[in-house]
Amino acid sequence: MTHTSVTGNEKSSLKPTTARGEATRQKLLSAAEEAFGNTGFFRASISDITRGAGVAQGTFYLYFKNKEDVLAELVRHMGRELRRMLAHSIPPGLSRLDAEREGMAAFIRFVAERRNLYRVVQESLFVDEQIYKDYYMDFARGYISALEKSVEKYEIRDGDLDVWVWVLMGTAHFLGLRYGLWQNEGLNDAELDAVMDFIRNGIAIRSSDTP
Amino acid sequence: MTHTSVTGNEKSSLKPTTARGEATRQKLLSAAEEAFGNTGFFRASISDITRGAGVAQGTFYLYFKNKEDVLAELVRHMGRELRRMLAHSIPPGLSRLDAEREGMAAFIRFVAERRNLYRVVQESLFVDEQIYKDYYMDFARGYISALEKSVEKYEIRDGDLDVWVWVLMGTAHFLGLRYGLWQNEGLNDAELDAVMDFIRNGIAIRSSDTP
Numbered sequence: 001m002t003h004t005s006v007t008g009n010e011k012s013s014l015k016p017t018t019a020r021g022e023a024t025r026q027k028l029l030s031a032a033e034e035a036f037g038n039t040g041f042f043r044a045s046i047s048d049i050t051r052g053a054g055v056a057q058g059t060f061y062l063y064f065k066n067k068e069d070v071l072a073e074l075v076r077h078m079g080r081e082l083r084r085m086l087a088h089s090i091p092p093g094l095s096r097l098d099a100e101r102e103g104m105a106a107f108i109r110f111v112a113e114r115r116n117l118y119r120v121v122q123e124s125l126f127v128d129e130q131i132y133k134d135y136y137m138d139f140a141r142g143y144i145s146a147l148e149k150s151v152e153k154y155e156i157r158d159g160d161l162d163v164w165v166w167v168l169m170g171t172a173h174f175l176g177l178r179y180g181l182w183q184n185e186g187l188n189d190a191e192l193d194a195v196m197d198f199i200r201n202g203i204a205i206r207s208s209d210t211p
Numbered sequence: 212m213t214h215t216s217v218t219g220n221e222k223s224s225l226k227p228t229t230a231r232g233e234a235t236r237q238k239l240l241s242a243a244e245e246a247f248g249n250t251g252f253f254r255a256s257i258s259d260i261t262r263g264a265g266v267a268q269g270t271f272y273l274y275f276k277n278k279e280d281v282l283a284e285l286v287r288h289m290g291r292e293l294r295r296m297l298a299h300s301i302p303p304g305l306s307r308l309d310a311e312r313e314g315m316a317a318f319i320r321f322v323a324e325r326r327n328l329y330r331v332v333q334e335s336l337f338v339d340e341q342i343y344k345d346y347y348m349d350f351a352r353g354y355i356s357a358l359e360k361s362v363e364k365y366e367i368r369d370g371d372l373d374v375w376v377w378v379l380m381g382t383a384h385f386l387g388l389r390y391g392l393w394q395n396e397g398l399n400d401a402e403l404d405a406v407m408d409f410i411r412n413g414i415a416i417r418s419s420d421t422p
Contacts (some may be wrong), residue, residue, distance in 0.1 A: 055217065202409065
């Protein structure tokens with residue numbers, strides 16, 4: 001189902017049929033990622049992108065309809081890269097809480113390393129809200145079904161997984177800002193312990209803490 | 212301390228000295244909030260703002276240096292409004308967890324009601340990252356000192372409050388997106404219970420859930 005919809009009609013950018021065409025399209029995407037990340041979507045021009053890619057300006061229109069079309073493709077690209085990175089960082093068979101820990105640390109490193117791509121996703125909210133919304137709604141769907149499996153395996157308790165997923169994504173997002181984008185070192189082990197401690201136990205006072 | 216720095220030199224927009232001047236400045240700020248919120252900072256022009264405020268275009272420059280200056284002032288304004296709203300929504304003497312619950316619900320209603328102002332804050336990241344960073348860093352400082360007081364009163368356990376505050380802000384932010392901006396009804400009681408249940412207990416399996 002998901003695959004059908006991803007490869008369906010929404011994918012509006014023009015697919016090249018040759019390897020050389022695909023290479024040019026990739027160069028344009030990389031150049032757009034850099035231009036949008038550095039100066040922002042609105043300040044970057046199509047000629048900034050073609051100059052960055054080392055191609056003539058007209059070449060752009062063989063692959064994309066307009067700037068918005070490149071942006072939409074970059075946001076989808078970020079979604080795929082993030083999923084691939086997470087799948088790679090989280091060894092199969094890990095319990096849910098260990099998987100959350102690995103995923104959180106990996107996400108924050110990813111934000112620090114791919115800051116341009118990350119900013120492009122965030123800016124899409126101001127270019128076309130639907131692109132941004134689809135990005136998070138799609139991610140949430142996959143996340144919920146992963147948590148459902150963990151509930152079935154009694155790795156976590158049951159609850160309103162939809163709400164939880166937005167809590168977890170918001171957590172990752174803001175820690176990504178703070179420890180990925182602004183303090184470029186990621187989370188250290190103690191900080192990651194604190195996050196997981198929060199996710200595991202919440203902030204309610206425990207009996208051992210009572211005076 | 213906080214007050215000194217807020218009223219200090221960073222406040223770069225030009226302060227009118229008469230009540231009439233202040234009224235005009237407020238009209239310009241409201242018009243900018245609407246213009247930026249509706250079409251985005253980059254697409255909105257200064258003449259959109261003066262037209263919305265019903266003043267001549269030159270009047271703008273009596274109060275603001277440029278579009279960026281209005282944006283910075285709107286972000287500070289959002290910070291003040293949010294603090295005032297939260298102070299009003301959270302009765303004094305509430306325990307920390309009840310205060311978190313009231314604050315979370317109030318924040319999501321606020322995002323739904325003040326969507327333009329909220330979008331302006333988010334877009335500031337792409338206009339001047341420092342404005343955006345200051346907004347969250349300032350908010351985090353106040354939040355941390357509120358949590359410190361709750362730790363002293365044994366209302367919550369001790370921990371890495373800095374990390375926790377970014378978890379809590381990220382949670383509020385994403386729930387604000389999902390349940391404030393996109394599904395304009397806010398959180399219902401059951402959803403709010405789920406959030407608080409998460410914050411209170413975390414997602415770890417509890418002994419009562421073991422098979």
